[in-house]
């Protein structure tokens with residue numbers, strides 16, 4: 615791929631063709647590089663929990679242990695396995711998206727219902743974190759979309775808004791129509807994102823601070839971004855450390 619035509623820059627048809635060809639090669643090369651990086655990151659991310667599971671199992675086999683210790687180890691192993699399972703299904707979804715293999719099922723979706731359902735499902739988790747959930751929508755807003763993906767989109771955003779929050783905090787979701795778009799705001803009173811990290815939060819495997827959440831994968835927002843893109847939408851993020859974060863999503867009506 616590193617071979618280039620490198621024709622002298624002439625403004626005739628052949629010259630333009632050569633330039634187009636070189637640009638295509640550049641783009642292909644970037645895309646291959648990205649793919650290699652993705653595979654290498656994924657392997658690395660999966661190796662860590664595997665090593666933990668192996669060490670836990672070995673340690674338990676070697677030493678004589680009480681039943682309680684056995685149980686504790688099994689619980690740790692179960693937790694690591696669940697995390698791995700999550701990561702693998704997220705990876706599969708992203709890979710399918712990359713390869714254009716995701717079977718989109720576009721239908722009329724009432725976002726008010728989708729968001730209400732997601733918030734209902736997240737209520738128990740919010741309770742565990744001591745976070746209050748609020749949803750405000752004047753009326754139904756209907757878009758053409760894939761129900762499974764749009765549900766995933768709000769799940770991931772609200773899950774983060776709860777996870778990266780503080781006891782007694784809140785998550786407010788609003789839904790409106792604005793200039794041919796459905797406009798959804800997911801706002802939280804949480805810990806916020808440092809300015810220098812904001813440009814990277816949609817990157818695959820990017821996590822601001824690994825100690826903030828032990829069960830994160832860094833893939834949630836990459837999936838959100840892909841879902842928004844596949845629906846021809848837009849997403850913006852604003853955040854201030856210690857004050858909270860706001861995601862704005864625009865989906866064409």
Ligand code: ADP
Nearest residue numbers: 774775778806821822830831832833834835859
């Ligand atoms: P993760 O699995 O780590 O949550 P995401 O891709 O969903 O991965 O998010 C990437 C990073 O962005 C997270 O690790 C977290 O540090 C930060 N982040 C995402 N949403 C929020 C939020 N609502 N408040 C504060 N930080 C957030």
